[in-house]
Amino acid sequence: MTVIAKMQSRTIRAVYTLQERLDTEDRERGDVPGWVLITIMTAGLVTALWATAQGALTGLFNSAVHGVTGGGK
Template sequence: MIRVNLFLKSKLAKLIKGQSRADVPGWVLVVLMTTALVTGIWSIAAPKLTTILRNSLDAMGGIR
């Protein structure tokens, strides 16, 4: 039982060491996917947001 425990601890330590290098590509992937989602949502929402902004500015121009 002790041998199995030591074996598993050594394998776990090696696995943890190996994962520390993989964190950077993981974060890069998260940033790229987030950027893609924001760009996609922005391209869909931009015309509506432009219309809302123009209507608001036109309404403000009538207040003067």
């Protein structure tokens, strides 16, 4: 194999490899990252808990603040 043929072969392999990598990245762009799903699910859980236990959570928070500042006694 001549030097030019070797260089041509390497160049073609590099182009195909690059094309495969670019194609793979394009296919994954539509996926939602895991941290986005975790954030949305956490926000949903907090909203659901707050809606069902708002009175108890507010009382717990006020009691804790008064206990720290000494305003409760």
